[in-house]
Amino acid sequence: xxxxxxxxxxxxxxxxxxxxxxxxxxxxxxxxxxxxxxxxxxxxxxxxxxxxxxxxxxxxxxxxxxxxxxxxxxxxxxxxxxxxxxxxxxxxxxxxxxxxxxxxxxxxxxxxxxxxxxxxxxxxxxxxxxxxxxxxxxxxxxxxxxxxxxxxxxxxxxxxxxxxxxxxxxxxxxxxxxxxxxxxxxxxxxxxxxxxxxxxxxxxxxxxxxxxxxxxxxxxxxxxxxxxxxxxxxxxxxxxxxxxxxxxxxxxxxxxxxxxxxxxxxxxxxxxxxxxxxxxxxxxxxxxxxxxxxxxxxxxxxxxxxxxxxxxxxxxxxxxxxxxxxxxxxx
Amino acid sequence: xxxxxxxxxxxxxxxxxxxxxxxxxxxxxxxxxxxxxxxxxxxxxxxxxxxxxxxxxxxxxxxxxxxxxxxxxxxxxxxxxxxxxxxxxxxxxxxxxxxxxxxxxxxxxxxxxxxxxxxxxxxxxxxxxxxxxxxxxxxxxxxxxxxxxxxxxxxxxxxxxxxxxxxxxxxxxxxxxxxxxxxxxxxxxxxxxxxxxxxxxxxxxxxxxxxxxxxxxxxxxxxxxxxxxxxxxxxxxxxxxxxxxxxxxxxxxxxxxxxxxxxxxxxxxxxxxxxxxxxxxxxxxxxxxxxxxxxxxxxxxxxxxxxxxxxxxxxxxxxxxxxxxxx
Numbered sequence: 001x002x003x004x005x006x007x008x009x010x011x012x013x014x015x016x017x018x019x020x021x022x023x024x025x026x027x028x029x030x031x032x033x034x035x036x037x038x039x040x041x042x043x044x045x046x047x048x049x050x051x052x053x054x055x056x057x058x059x060x061x062x063x064x065x066x067x068x069x070x071x072x073x074x075x076x077x078x079x080x081x082x083x084x085x086x087x088x089x090x091x092x093x094x095x096x097x098x099x100x101x102x103x104x105x106x107x108x109x110x111x112x113x114x115x116x117x118x119x120x121x122x123x124x125x126x127x128x129x130x131x132x133x134x135x136x137x138x139x140x141x142x143x144x145x146x147x148x149x150x151x152x153x154x155x156x157x158x159x160x161x162x163x164x165x166x167x168x169x170x171x172x173x174x175x176x177x178x179x180x181x182x183x184x185x186x187x188x189x190x191x192x193x194x195x196x197x198x199x200x201x202x203x204x205x206x207x208x209x210x211x212x213x214x215x216x217x218x219x220x221x222x223x224x225x226x227x228x229x230x231x232x233x234x235x236x237x238x239x240x241x242x243x244x245x246x247x248x249x250x251x252x253x254x255x256x257x258x259x260x261x262x263x264x265x266x267x268x269x270x271x272x273x274x275x276x277x278x279x280x281x282x283x284x285x286x287x288x289x290x291x292x293x294x295x296x297x298x299x300x301x302x303x304x305x306x307x308x309x310x311x312x313x314x315x316x317x318x319x320x321x322x323x324x325x326x327x328x329x330x331x
Numbered sequence: 332x333x334x335x336x337x338x339x340x341x342x343x344x345x346x347x348x349x350x351x352x353x354x355x356x357x358x359x360x361x362x363x364x365x366x367x368x369x370x371x372x373x374x375x376x377x378x379x380x381x382x383x384x385x386x387x388x389x390x391x392x393x394x395x396x397x398x399x400x401x402x403x404x405x406x407x408x409x410x411x412x413x414x415x416x417x418x419x420x421x422x423x424x425x426x427x428x429x430x431x432x433x434x435x436x437x438x439x440x441x442x443x444x445x446x447x448x449x450x451x452x453x454x455x456x457x458x459x460x461x462x463x464x465x466x467x468x469x470x471x472x473x474x475x476x477x478x479x480x481x482x483x484x485x486x487x488x489x490x491x492x493x494x495x496x497x498x499x500x501x502x503x504x505x506x507x508x509x510x511x512x513x514x515x516x517x518x519x520x521x522x523x524x525x526x527x528x529x530x531x532x533x534x535x536x537x538x539x540x541x542x543x544x545x546x547x548x549x550x551x552x553x554x555x556x557x558x559x560x561x562x563x564x565x566x567x568x569x570x571x572x573x574x575x576x577x578x579x580x581x582x583x584x585x586x587x588x589x590x591x592x593x594x595x596x597x598x599x600x601x602x603x604x605x606x607x608x609x610x611x612x613x614x615x616x617x618x619x620x621x622x623x624x625x626x627x628x629x630x631x632x633x634x635x636x637x638x639x640x641x642x643x644x645x646x647x648x649x650x651x652x653x654x655x656x657x658x
Contacts, residue, residue, distance in 0.1 A: 068404075103437030112436045119403060120436040124427045130393050131428070134400020134408075141356065141382060141406070160420070164393035171388055326438040327472045329496040 004286055005220050009227070011060075013288045019060055019219055020279055020289070021297050023052040026076040027276050028298075028305045029086055030250075033093050033108070037254045041313070042093045046109045048076040050217075050249035051181050053275030055151075056081055057219030058179055058244075061226035062149055068117045068135050070128040070150040073109030074181065078151065083116035086304045090312035097318035104318050125156040129165035129178070136174040136233075147175040147233040149226070154243075155186025157200050166241065170207035175233025177226060178241045181216065183248035188261040204241035216244030217275040249274065335515050338508035340482035341371045341447075344489035345409060347519060349379055352407060355493055358385040359394055359411030368413055369449055369508055395421035395446060399429050399498075402444040407493055415450035415502060416459045416630075422467065429498035430473035445492045449505035450478075451543060451593055453642050456505075457633035463594035463625075468500055469571040469603070475499045475524055476571040480545035482513040484568060487522030495524060504543040511546060525569045527577035533563035536656050537581045539604055540591035541567040544643055548591060551649035560656045570600045575607050582608045586617035589655050593643050596624035618658040623651045 006016045026048050033045040048055065055077025059069065064082055071078045076089065088100050092111075095104040101112045101120070112120030119135070121128050132150035139146040156162060157180050169176040180200045184191050197203065204211025210232075214221045222244055229240035247270035251258040258267070283289035289297075335343070349355045356379075357372055363386035366373030376384040387394050391412060398408035412418045418425070425446065432442040452461035465476050477492055477499055479485045485503070492499035504511075530545055531552055538548045545566045552562040565581040567573065582588045588608060590601040605620050623643060625631070631641035 099437075100439070101437075102435055105437060106435050110435070112439060114436075114439045120432055120440045122427050122431065122435065124423055127396065127424060127428050130396025130424065131400035131403060133393070134397040134402070135404045136400075137397060138401040138404035138406045141401075142404075160390075161392055161396060161424075164388070164390040165396065167388055167390065168393045168397055172385075326434050328433070328475075329441065 009220060009224055011223070015060070016283065017288060019056050020283055021301065022080050023056045023077060023219065023276060023279065024297060025086060025301050025304060026052045026056070026080055028301050029089055029308070030076060032305050032309055034250070034254065036093065036309070044107055044254055045093065046073050046253040047248070047250040048074045050247050050270065050274065051183060052077045053219040053279060054181050054216040054222050054244035054246055057222030058149065058226040061223045062147065062230055066144070066146045067230070068119055068132070068146060068148045070119045070132045070148065071111050071121065072125070072128065072151045072153065072156070072181070073121070075111065075151055079111045079113070079118050082118050084111065084113055084118060086308035087311050088113070090308040091315060094312045094315065095317065096312055096315040097322070098315055126152050126159035126161040128152070129161050130168070132176050133165045133169045133174055136169065136176045137172065140174060145234055147177060147230050149177045149179065151179045151181055153186060154180055154182040154184070154191055154200050155189065155194050157203065158194060166207040166209070166239070169239040170209050173236065173238035176239040177229045177233065178239060179226070180241070180243045182243050182245045185248050185252070185262070187252040187256065188258075199243055201241055201243040207239070207241070209239045209241055211241040211243070213243040213245060216246030217273050217278055219275065219279055246275070247273070332514040332516055334512050335482055336509050337482050337485055337503070337511045338369060338371055340485035340515050341489060341503060342373060342375070343515065344486045344493070345372065346375060346378065348490055348493045349375065349383065354405065355407040355409065356383040356385065357409045357411065358387050358398055360387060360389055360413050362386060362411050367411065369505065371447070371503075372411070391417055391421040392424050395424040396428070398444045398446070399424060399442055402442045403432070403440055407443055409445045409447060409493060412446060412448035414460050415448040415464045416462045418448055418464055425468065425474070425498070425500070426471050430471045433497065434473055441496050442498050443496050444498045445489070445501055446498070447501045447503065449508070450502045451504040451506055452631045452638065453506040455633065455635070455638065458630040461631050463592070465502060465570050466594055466599050469600055473497065474571060475569065476502065477524055477569050478502045478504070478541045479568055480507070480542055480566050481511065482515045484522060484528070486515050487520050488524060488568065490519070491521040491524050494521065499524065507543050511543070525572060525574060527574040528566045528568055529564070529581070530566045531562060531564040533561035533585070535561045535585055536587040536589065536652060537563045537565065537585045538589045538591060538652065539565045539567065539578060539581060541570055541600070542593065544591045544593055544648065547643065547645045547648040548652070550645045551652050554649055555652055555656065560653070562652060567600070573603060573607065578604055578607050579611045582612045583615040586615050587655050587658065588616070589621045589623060589651055591623045591643060591648060591651075593625055595627050596622060597627050599624055618655060621651060621655050623647060
C-alpha cells in the first residue's frame with residue numbers, strides 16, 4: 001500500500017474522496033460541454049482540463065463559509081467546491097436565464113455567485129487581482145477573519161493589475177492568496193515567451209511575500225500550500241504567491257486549434273500525468289478506492305451531468321427586453 | 332449659512348459621510364498625512380486614522396481596482412485620482428469592471444464606489460494637469476458622471492454619490508477649488524444625481540454648460556442683462572446619463588441655444604446635448620445650435636499665450652452669447 005499522505009495534512013478518507021469526486025465532476029462537466037459545442041448546441045467552451053487538482057486542492061484548503069474566491073475562466077473546480085452546481089454551470093453554458101453567474105449575459109467561464117462568495121469576473125484578464133486585495137482590505141477594516149483567494153494564468157502574471165494588486169497587498173499585509181495556475185500556455189504562446197524568470201513564484205520577492213511553486217497535478221500538495229497561506233493570512237502575516245504547475249490538456253477554447261503551435265507528443269506526455277488518473281491511482285494505492293467504488297463515483301457524476309444538461313437545455317432564455325435591466329439600481 | 336470654497340465643500344461632504352457611515356473610507360495617493368495635493372482630504376487622516384484614510388502605492392489601476400473590491404464587499408470607498416489626466420491606467424478597472432458589475436452579474440453584485448478627480452485648466456497645468464476626461468467615460472452605461480459647479484452642489488452631490496449604489500465618477504474643477512465660493516448649509520442634504528439645475532432664468536437665449544463655465548456664463552449674463560438681453564442658464568451637473576428632459580425644456584424655452592464645454596469640441600458632452608436638442612426641438616429652434624469649446628488639439632499647452640487660446644473664458648462666453656442673441 002502507498003504511503004498515506006493525506007492524514008498528515010489533517011484530511012480524512014471521506015474528505016479526499018470528496019476531492020476526487022469534485023475533480024471528476026469538473027472534468028465530466030467540461031467534457032460534456034465540448035460534446036455540446038461540437039454538436040452545435042452551445043456556442044463556446046473554455047476548459048479546466050488538467051487543472052482540476054490545483055483548483056479543487058486549493059479550494060478545499062479554504063474556509064468555504066467565509067472566504068472569498070475570485071476565479072479565472074478555467075476554475076470549474078474552484079466554483080464547484082465553493083457551492084456552484086453542475087446545473088448552474090450548464091445553465092451558463094446554454095446562456096439560460098437561471099444562470100446564476102450572469103443570467104445568460106456572459107460567456108461561460110465568467111463565474112459569479114454572491115451567496116457563495118464567488119466574485120463576478122470579466123474577460124480582460126487579471127482585473128480580479130486588485131478586487132481580491134480590496135475585499136481583503138475590507139475584511140481587515142471590518143475585523144473579519146476572512147482570506148481572499150484569487151487565481152490567474154502565467155500569462156496574466158505579466159499584467160499590470162497583477163503587479164499593482166500584489167504590491168498593494170504586500171504593503172498592507174493583507175490576507176490574499178495569489179494562485180497562478182501555470183498551464184504552460186497563454187493561448188499559443190509558451191511560458192518561455194512569457195517570463196524571463198524561471199518561475200512565476202520568483203516574482204513574490206518583489207512584493208515582500210513568500211512565493212512557492214508546487215505540482216499542480218497533486219491536489220494534496222496544492223492543499224498544503226494553500227492551507228499554509230490561508231493560515232498565514234489569518235495570522236495577519238500577509239499575502240502569499242503560489243504557483244501550481246500543470247498542463248492545459250485541451251486547446252485554449254472551443255475556437256482554438258492547438259495543433260498549429262504544439263506537438264501532439266507533448267500533449268500525450270502531459271496526459272500521462274493527468275491528475276484525474278494520478279489522484280485516482282493514489283486513492284487506490286492508499287486503499288481508499290477500489291474499481292467498484294471508482295465506477296460508482298463515475299456513475300453518480302455522470303447522472304449529475306446528465307440531469308444538469310437536460311435541465312439546462314430545456315430551461316428558458318431571458319426575454320429579449322430583459323437586456324435593458326440592471327444597468328443601474330432600480331429606483 | 333457659511334460661505335465656503337468649492338474644495339472645502341468637498342472635504343465637508345466626505346467628513347460628514349465618514350462620520351455617518353463607518354463603511355465610507357478614502358484611498359489614493361497623498362490623501363493621508365498630506366491631506367491631498369490640493370488638500371481635499373485635509374484633516375481626515377487626523378480625525379479617522381490611517382485605516383480609513385489610506386495612502387496607497389502610486390498605481391492608479393490598483394487605487395480603482397482595490398476600491399472596486401472593497402465596494403463588492405459592501406464598503407463605500409472614495410478613491411482619489413490625483414489628477415483626472417492620470418485616470419487612464421485605471422480605465423480598464425472603471426469601464427470593464429465598475430461600470431459592468433451589476434449588469435454582467437444580473438444584479439447579483441453591485442459596485443458602490445466614488446472615484447474623485449480634479450480636472451480642468453487655467454492653472455498652468457499644461458497637457459497632463461489640465462485635461463477634461465469626461466467624454467472618455469460618457470458612453471459607458473453603468474457609470475454616472477457628476478461635475479458640479481458650486482460649493483452647494485458639490486456637497487449635496489458628493490454625498491449623493493457616496494450613498495449611490497452604483498459607481499460614480501466625481502470630477503471637480505481644480506481652478507474652481509479656491510476661486511469659487513458659496514453658501515453651504517452645515518446640515519445634511521443630498522441633491523439628485525441625474526438632474527440638471529437652472530442657475531438663472533431668462534427669455535432670450537439659453538446657455539447649457541457645466542463646471543467652471545457655469546460661472547463664466549453667469550457673469551456674462553449680468554453684462555447682457557444691462558443691455559436688455561435675458562439669458563437662461565442650465566447647469567447640467569450630471570453629464571452622464573444626461574437629464575434629457577431639462578435639456579429639451581431649456582432649449583425650447585428660448586429657441587436659441589449655446590452649449591459650452593472646456594473640453595475639446597468634437598465628441599464632447601456637448602455633441603450629445605446637441606444631438607438631443609436636434610432630435611427633439613427642431614420646430615422650437617430659432618437659430619442653429621452653437622457650441623463654444625476647446626479647440627481639437629490634444630490638450631492645452633503650458634505657455635500662457637497658448638493656454639489662454641485654449642481655455643474658455645468669460646470674454647469668449649460673453650461674445651458667443653451676444654452673437655447668438657443677435658442672430
